[in-house]
Amino acid sequence: MEESDILSGPRDDEYFIKILNEYEKLVFSICYRMTRNYFDAEDLTQETFLALYKALPGFDRQNPKAFAARIATNKCLDYLKRAERRVDAADEEELINYPSNEPEPEKLLMEKELAEELYRACSGLKPPYKEVALAYYCRGRTAAQIAASQGKKTKTVQTQIRRAKGMLQKHLKKEEMLWHT
Amino acid sequence: MAHINEKMLQAYSEGILSRQEELQVMEHIAGCDSCAARFAGMMSKEKLVSPPPDLKREILVKTVCRKSPAQAVRRMQERKRERQREFLAYSARVVFAMAASVLIVFTISVSTGSKQREMPVEIVQMRQQEKPEAERKNLISGSLQKASGKMGDALQGFLNLFGGQEEEERE
Numbered sequence: 001m002e003e004s005d006i007l008s009g010p011r012d013d014e015y016f017i018k019i020l021n022e023y024e025k026l027v028f029s030i031c032y033r034m035t036r037n038y039f040d041a042e043d044l045t046q047e048t049f050l051a052l053y054k055a056l057p058g059f060d061r062q063n064p065k066a067f068a069a070r071i072a073t074n075k076c077l078d079y080l081k082r083a084e085r086r087v088d089a090a091d092e093e094e095l096i097n098y099p100s101n102e103p104e105p106e107k108l109l110m111e112k113e114l115a116e117e118l119y120r121a122c123s124g125l126k127p128p129y130k131e132v133a134l135a136y137y138c139r140g141r142t143a144a145q146i147a148a149s150q151g152k153k154t155k156t157v158q159t160q161i162r163r164a165k166g167m168l169q170k171h172l173k174k175e176e177m178l179w180h181t
Numbered sequence: 182m183a184h185i186n187e188k189m190l191q192a193y194s195e196g197i198l199s200r201q202e203e204l205q206v207m208e209h210i211a212g213c214d215s216c217a218a219r220f221a222g223m224m225s226k227e228k229l230v231s232p233p234p235d236l237k238r239e240i241l242v243k244t245v246c247r248k249s250p251a252q253a254v255r256r257m258q259e260r261k262r263e264r265q266r267e268f269l270a271y272s273a274r275v276v277f278a279m280a281a282s283v284l285i286v287f288t289i290s291v292s293t294g295s296k297q298r299e300m301p302v303e304i305v306q307m308r309q310q311e312k313p314e315a316e317r318k319n320l321i322s323g324s325l326q327k328a329s330g331k332m333g334d335a336l337q338g339f340l341n342l343f344g345g346q347e348e349e350e351r352e
Contacts (some may be wrong), residue, residue, distance in 0.1 A: 014260070017256065020237060020240060034207070034282050069210070073207050130249070137233060
């Protein structure tokens, strides 16, 4: 990279898109590995790239992979500290109600197992969230593609995905709380 | 602080450390480029998981194109087209250079046809056998056809290469 690339707006954008294309999967995987929660990993990946975008003008562009991994790790640390505080504040009695034979949340799922778990979780939702979540999270269809096939507006599908994600996230949180206590 | 040793980093990348150890490793990686690079290098393909399909788009909307999502998509498409154009221009230059060099070789061989010392071997042999004019013409046009056939193959090769690249990008 040339020196003149640093601190120039449009070129930063181009460089950012390049980093996003190359390391989105890596950053997401790091976040998933550390949180063991697919939906929190989604949020943290977004936070990571937002922070990376802001930090780009001061970045020397020597090792973008390490740079992305470092920011992702920072975001995950913040998240874990937040989560610990949440568990400390939680009412323990409430947690006793959860069955003890729930899937082991500590176990780190590989891609295939994760796909199975996602499928199970999405299948548990009510319509229309179930159909949308299955198409989006399990079959890899974008909101625009789902909207086209279901004759809906893209905005409507995006809202449904967001709501489905909220429900799935809550569901996984309960399992997590159980693990921490 | 000392860098994280290989064994520890490997265990961390496999997710088998205790939460306490994990936090210690993370604290270090968060501030150390060299350990972050080593850790990122350990995240092999089988350890990666695919993010949801619209995540990239959502990130672009919040960064590069804060105003319109359509702009974000357009930008990505523009970049793709730009790369394709660059490749096409490069291929065109190579094909042109090849065509030019073939043309030069034939111009030289045809224009120096009367000079014995610069003649192609085939023509020299033919002259020595004193073949009729018509047959000599056939031989030259035959070589020309052969050469243009080779050119066509080369061009097809480039087109295939380009087509292959397009398909790769579509994945």
